[in-house]
Amino acid sequence: MSVPREAPLAPLTDECEAYLAYLGDQRRAAPLTLENYRRDLHRLERLGDGRALMTLGAADIRRFVARLHGEGLSGRSIARVLSCWRGLYRWLLRRRLIPANPVDGIRAPKSPRLLPRALSPDQAQALLDPPAEAALEVRDLAMFELFYSSGLRLSELAGLDVGGGLDPAEGMVTVLGKRGKTRSVPVGAHAWAALKAWDTVRAAIAPAAEPALFVTRSGRRMSPSAIRDRLARRARSVGLGVHVHPHMLRHSFASHLLQSSGDLRAVQELLGHSSIRSTQVYTHLDFQHLARIYDAAHPRARK
Incomplete structure (x- = not known):
């Protein structure tokens, strides 16, 4: 309905x-x-x-x-x-305007818990590997490499300023997350290369007084909705065949990292989750990965 x-x-x-x-x-x-x-x-x-x-x-x-x-x-x-x-x-x-809270103790109906959808490593590679040519494509690739490299939230990426959070010497990016909490996350080599290329292009687009790292054609900070639209557009342009949104890159970062490391606590810290319960959903994604390997490799798995 x-x-x-x-x-x-x-x-x-x-x-x-x-x-x-x-x-x-x-x-x-x-x-x-x-x-x-x-x-x-x-x-x-x-x-x-x-x-x-x-x-x-x-x-x-x-x-x-x-x-x-x-x-x-x-x-x-x-x-x-x-x-x-x-x-x-x-x-x-x-403020003593009511005698009691009428919502206390009332819960929502339960609904099936849907696992977050993540790209496969091959899909992530297909999304990010094609080289950027036009100026806006250079910007987009830098954004999406940073998304996938560091597992940022959309608001965190949109809020980045030039020199405000990126530390090339340490290989880290520091962002302002939920409830005003800051966290530092490593940035991979591919993302640094893409950011360096964008820095050169950005200088010709953004006014000197504009602090935003990622700007529009007119030199103003990109909105979250504009970033979302550009990601969907790139996924279509490379023929990925699935709708890709920013949170999917964050899910992909978490699930791929967990598959490789098995360290749930580390993934929790990198995602900025205050509770391990928020991160435990990725153990289900990891189990799906293991189940596919078992089905493909174990001689007694196939019916």
């Missing part, structure tokens, strides 16, 4: 707008996070059908969850929505 298209976003209630302002000003939430929270709060107001949000109870929230599930929203998406709502009511509770 498809999810119905949301109506154009209207202004939120004063309480919701104040909560979003708090997240942006005090909690330093990223613009994309605020955009997603705004959408989820609109869902709450729509489902409340005009009722004051501070009058809603646990029974109402359970009914809303059932509605969202019936509209086709996945369990994972509903869990994210509930997290947003729970945060709003926790904020209202701290």
